[in-house]
Amino acid sequence: MFAPRTYWRQFELQNAEWWPVHLLAWAGTVLWIAIGVRMPGRDRGLLIRVAAVGLAALWAFVAFTFMLGRYAPINWAAPGFAVAFGLGAAGLALLAMRPDLGRTSIDHHRLVAALLLAVALAGYPLAAPMSGRPWSQAELFGLAPDPTAVGTLGILIFICANGAVSAWLLRGLRGLAAAWCLVSMATLATMGAGEAWVLGTVLLVVLALFWQSARKRPGRQRRER
Amino acid sequence: MTVCPVGRRRWLAGLAGLAAAAAIPRPASGQAPALLTRPIPSSGELLPVVGLGTWITFNVGNDPVARDACAEVVSAFFEAGGRLIDSSPMYGSSQATIGYALARLGHPERLFSAEKVWTTGAARGEAQLEASRLFWGVPRFDLVQVHNLRDWSQQLPQLFEMKAAGRLRYVGITTSEGRRHADIEQVMNTHPIDFVQLTYNPLDRQIEQRLLPLAQQRGIAVLVNRPFREGALLAGLTRRALPGWAAEIGCDSWAQASLKWIVSHPAVTCAIPATSKVAHLRQNMGAAQGPLPDAALRARIAADFAAG
Numbered sequence: 001m002f003a004p005r006t007y008w009r010q011f012e013l014q015n016a017e018w019w020p021v022h023l024l025a026w027a028g029t030v031l032w033i034a035i036g037v038r039m040p041g042r043d044r045g046l047l048i049r050v051a052a053v054g055l056a057a058l059w060a061f062v063a064f065t066f067m068l069g070r071y072a073p074i075n076w077a078a079p080g081f082a083v084a085f086g087l088g089a090a091g092l093a094l095l096a097m098r099p100d101l102g103r104t105s106i107d108h109h110r111l112v113a114a115l116l117l118a119v120a121l122a123g124y125p126l127a128a129p130m131s132g133r134p135w136s137q138a139e140l141f142g143l144a145p146d147p148t149a150v151g152t153l154g155i156l157i158f159i160c161a162n163g164a165v166s167a168w169l170l171r172g173l174r175g176l177a178a179a180w181c182l183v184s185m186a187t188l189a190t191m192g193a194g195e196a197w198v199l200g201t202v203l204l205v206v207l208a209l210f211w212q213s214a215r216k217r218p219g220r221q222r223r224e225r
Numbered sequence: 226m227t228v229c230p231v232g233r234r235r236w237l238a239g240l241a242g243l244a245a246a247a248a249i250p251r252p253a254s255g256q257a258p259a260l261l262t263r264p265i266p267s268s269g270e271l272l273p274v275v276g277l278g279t280w281i282t283f284n285v286g287n288d289p290v291a292r293d294a295c296a297e298v299v300s301a302f303f304e305a306g307g308r309l310i311d312s313s314p315m316y317g318s319s320q321a322t323i324g325y326a327l328a329r330l331g332h333p334e335r336l337f338s339a340e341k342v343w344t345t346g347a348a349r350g351e352a353q354l355e356a357s358r359l360f361w362g363v364p365r366f367d368l369v370q371v372h373n374l375r376d377w378s379q380q381l382p383q384l385f386e387m388k389a390a391g392r393l394r395y396v397g398i399t400t401s402e403g404r405r406h407a408d409i410e411q412v413m414n415t416h417p418i419d420f421v422q423l424t425y426n427p428l429d430r431q432i433e434q435r436l437l438p439l440a441q442q443r444g445i446a447v448l449v450n451r452p453f454r455e456g457a458l459l460a461g462l463t464r465r466a467l468p469g470w471a472a473e474i475g476c477d478s479w480a481q482a483s484l485k486w487i488v489s490h491p492a493v494t495c496a497i498p499a500t501s502k503v504a505h506l507r508q509n510m511g512a513a514q515g516p517l518p519d520a521a522l523r524a525r526i527a528a529d530f531a532a533g
Contacts, residue, residue, distance in 0.1 A: 002284045002317060003501070009288050073286035073318040 025142025052096035060089035100162040116154030260513040266444035274488040276309030278499035284317035296326035305510035313341035320360035341372035370397035395419035422448040427530035437492040446494040475515035484512035
């Protein structure tokens with residue numbers, strides 16, 4: 001176990017060491033969204049593959065720099081978390097190679113995806129000062145696991161797959177990101193941190209979304225290229 | 226009569242002007258303050274009744290600022306006359322933090338190193354102890370304990386062998402939060418351990434019934450963990466004025482009162498509160514000086530803690 005101040009210091013040290021990587025991740029994601037809104041349907045497959053590659057890089061980065069570099073010295077479970085994030089990176093890289101991906105046409109899926117991205121990119125940085133911590137301890141998308149997982153969930157909800165293999169890969173990656181949110185929520189709840197509520201809400205929304213989708217099967221989601 | 230309320234926060238506010246500089250001072254050579262001591266029954270070696278635990282507080286990872294702060298705590302600990310520092314492989318980076326502090330302080334001779342083995346299998350236990358020793362940077366440990374009785378049937382025989390070979394000096398076992406007392410009692414009755422580490426404070430008093438008397442009967446030293454229930458014991462008392470008995474025993478805080486209550490039990494050898502703050506460390510060490518409560522006062526103190 002570790003003290004809450006030790007936990008939050010790891011993000012401060014991570015941010016200081018890897019500045020300005022998070023700016024690249026943030027700017028890249030915003031650019032991706034802006035391009036995606038304007039891009040013709042036939043070209044969106046490429047955009048989705050770019051997103052998957054980018055996320056794979058971020059998951060590998062978080063696995064190596066945060067899980068092994070920062071978290072492992074204070075949490076003996078962190079090497080296992082690093083393996084999970086490494087598997088996530090590999091899964092996202094595989095996803096990028098799939099030819100049958102597209103953008104979901106279900107409006108409320110797109111809405112949830114947008115909300116999760118907003119939480120990851122804007123909500124998490126704000127959580128630090130709102131919780132009485134300095135800006136330097138903010139959890140940042142691309143550097144810290146929680147906003148990275150939440151943002152990834154958002155993008156993965158935005159994506160849909162036509163083939164069975166891609167569909168299973170997508171479900172597995174969503175499950176992995178959600179599993180991390182659950183693990184982190186438990187840690188934060190033990191520390192009495194308000195961010196536990198953020199992850200709990202994210203998980204409830206995602207669960208409700210996919211529960212509803214599962215009830216509407218066996219029909220497949222309409223895929224839009 | 227009530228003593229003016231001095232919770233930890235107000236006490237610390239008074240020390241605000243004494244914030245430490247970046248340099249970590251070595252313990253002053255020469256005489257440390259005279260602390261209350263108890264003998265280790267199996268050898269007669271004296272230990273101050275307050276030591277230093279490192280659970281959570283010293284698990285600071287690769288944070289250079291936090292490690293230096295912990296080194297300051299260790300420095301203040303030795304300056305105050307402390308000896309016993311307790312850790313475990315279970316405590317994350319605490320061992321590395323201790324090693325960092327000891328290296329910065331030139332490995333004070335007064336150190337009494339207390340470690341734990343926390344794994345399964347004798348071979349793994351030996352390897353884990355060697356890794357711990359390298360973290361601390363000591364030639365050998367004074368005390369090695371089987372942490373939370375983990376695989377004790379394999380670890381204890383090996384520890385006794387290592388003791389016979391001079392690779393460690395004392396053997397012990399630990400548990401916390403009142404768990405597995407029946408197993409602890411069995412080991413105390415059947416094995417020649419030197420130490421047992423147990424949870425004991427004014428609210429957690431289970432061990433008074435059987436384990437403390439057994440320790441006295443069997444000549445086993447008692448280390449006390451969780452003297453403050455990781456802060457929970459004191460959380461509800463910070464705004465409450467210390468009763469008049471505090472002045473009788475020279476206490477200026479509820480933390481000192483808890484420690485004095487603990488170490489006043491004749492079976493207790495040493496309490497090991499953990500802290501990452503020099504001010505709290507000095508407060509804790511203050512409990513090893515001055516008068517201790519007698520049985521009647523212990524009862525009053527326990528009642529006041531329970532009412533808090």
